[in-house]
Amino acid sequence: MTPPPPPPAASEGRWSNLDRPPLNEAALRRALLRPGGLWTSLDVVDSTGSTNSDLAARAAGLAEGAVLVAEEQTAGRGRLDRSWTAPARSGLFLSVLLKPDVPVARWGWLPLLTGVAVATGLARAAGADFALKWPNDLLVRVGGEERKTGxxxxxxxxxxxxxxxxxxxxxxxxxxLPVPGAGSLALADAISTDRDPLLRALLRSLEDWYGKWRASNGDPHLSRLQETYAAGCSTLGLRVRVELPGDRTLIGEAVAIDGDGRLVVTTPDGEDHPIGAGDIVHLRPGG
Known part of the structure; x- marks a missing residue:
């Protein structure tokens, strides 16, 4: 008797990996888009090169509060044009459009504000402890060591x-993991890795912190943004190496976040250096 042919291989569709289901776009819109709220539109795409590039290209025709989420990014970018890659539906990859009606001189706080909002929102929803590495990295603890997860x-x-x-x-x-030393919520033993509630928590927290900051005309002290960022910043108190533009380096202790969101580094000669841009390396004692 001839055995029956094997069943056809499962297609690589949206539901091919049931451990990583797609986001529920309709439910996210119902939960997040409301009259008088910050978020005005929300779109989820299967794949794109970069949500930042896509949203920036459309920004002129969009209202503040537009949100673009991708299940997969093929050309995601970080600071200094570093690439950011991950398997489809393995993370949260999104961009938001803000049009802050506060003095432009205070817009430099926006990346730090976003870090605070993401850390506080996801800490509640995922049950994982986050730390902030100045200026824009999110760290979780995996096996006793801090790893970049966002x-x-x-x-x-x-x-x-x-x-x-x-x-x-x-x-x-x-x-x-894209590089050794990276992390994820799953590796940090988060109590939840369901991306729908995580995304809702993230965006609600960002709306809350942005509202406080904007209501205070961008003042980081009145909005409590400066003290909250400093409290969660693992860079403070550490010996660091600052890699500056022009192949210059600075080594000292990170001692404060100033009123402009800059990292203040004190060198061994006792001089304070406010750093507005640079790559920060956390040094081990004696490093």
């Missing part, structure tokens, strides 16, 4: 807008 990229668009990109590793396994 990043933030803010880009000016036009005269009145800022697109903020957020990438968070949610269910990545060790063998899927």
């Amino acid at each position: 990043g933030i990229l803010a880009e000016r668009v036009g005269n009145d807008g800022v697109v903020i990109g957020i990438g968070i590793n949610v269910t990545l396994r060790e063998e899927e």
Whole structure:
């Protein structure tokens, strides 16, 4: 008797990986888009190069509060044009459009504000402890060591807008990490890795912190943004190496976040250096 032919292989569709189901776009819209709220539109796409690039290209025709989410990014970008890649539906990859009616001199706080909002929102929803590495990395603890699990990229668009990109590793396994030393919520033993409630918590927290900051005309002290960021910043109190533009480096202790959101580094000669841009390396004692 001839055995029956094997069943056809499952197609690589949206439901091919049941451990990583797609986001529920309709439910997210119902939960987040409301009259008088910050979020005005929300779109989920299967795949794109970069949500920041896509949203920036459309920003002129969009109201503040537009949200673009991708199930997969093939050309995601971090600071200094570093790439950000992850398997489809393994994380949260999104960009939001903000048009803050506060003095432009205070817009530099937006990446730090986003870091605070993401850390506080996801800490509640995922049950994981986050730390902030200045200026825009989100860290979780995996096996006793802090690992980067997310990043933030803010880009000016036009005269009145800022697109903020957020990438968070949610269910990545060790063998899927893009670089050694990266992390994910799953590796940090988060109590939840369901991306729908995580995304809702993230955006609600960002709406709350942005509202406080805007209501205080962007003042980081009145909005309590400065003290909250400093309390959650693991860079403070550490010996750091600052890699500055022009192949210059600075080594000292990170001692404060100033009123402009800059990291203040004190060098061995006792001089304070406010750092507005640079790559920060946390040094081990004696490093």
